Amino acid sequence: MSDPEDRRYSPTHQWARPNPDGTLSVGITDFAQSQLGDVLFVQLPAPGRDVAAGEACALVESVKSASDVQAPVAGTVVSVNDTIVDRAESLNTDPYESWLFTLHPKTTHDYEALMSAAQYHSYTHQET
Numbered sequence: 001m002s003d004p005e006d007r008r009y010s011p012t013h014q015w016a017r018p019n020p021d022g023t024l025s026v027g028i029t030d031f032a033q034s035q036l037g038d039v040l041f042v043q044l045p046a047p048g049r050d051v052a053a054g055e056a057c058a059l060v061e062s063v064k065s066a067s068d069v070q071a072p073v074a075g076t077v078v079s080v081n082d083t084i085v086d087r088a089e090s091l092n093t094d095p096y097e098s099w100l101f102t103l104h105p106k107t108t109h110d111y112e113a114l115m116s117a118a119q120y121h122s123y124t125h126q127e128t
Contacts, residue, residue: 001030003121004096008114010072011123012054015096016103016111023078024111025099028060028069028091031124036062039091044080044101051075051103053110058100060091073110075103 003009007017013032016024033039041061051057056068057077080101084090090098105111115123 001096003029003117005117007096008072008111008116009120009123010054010070010114012070012072013124014070014072016072016114017099018111019102023102023104024073024075025102026069026072027099028095029120029124030095032067033092033095036060036067037064038062039088042084042088042091042100044082044085045077047077047079049077051077060088069100071103072114073103073105074107075105075110078102078104 007015009015013029014026015029016026018024039060039062043059045057051071053071053074055071057071058069060067060069081099084098
């Protein structure tokens, strides 16, 4: 699965996609879900929570392990995808449509500093 070019990527394997209202949808990458294995459980942050870039703010549990989901940028959690709680396996089948939460970023600079799809592809292929 290729990484979509309409979003940016963090070194901790989260993606951030801009929305028309200025928020960013956040999820985990295909690389992340493949490393986790079958996802069984998701814990989401509370709306209104302020997070720093790199701060653990959600949790994904799989048959292999539990993994923190870090905020790719600093901001305030605006909303969460409640349906993902009941359909955690969708992170495995469609990680780029299965967003976890939306953030209102503190600055646009944080988003611009994340990796492009091509940079992320190179990054993940160096790790393996």
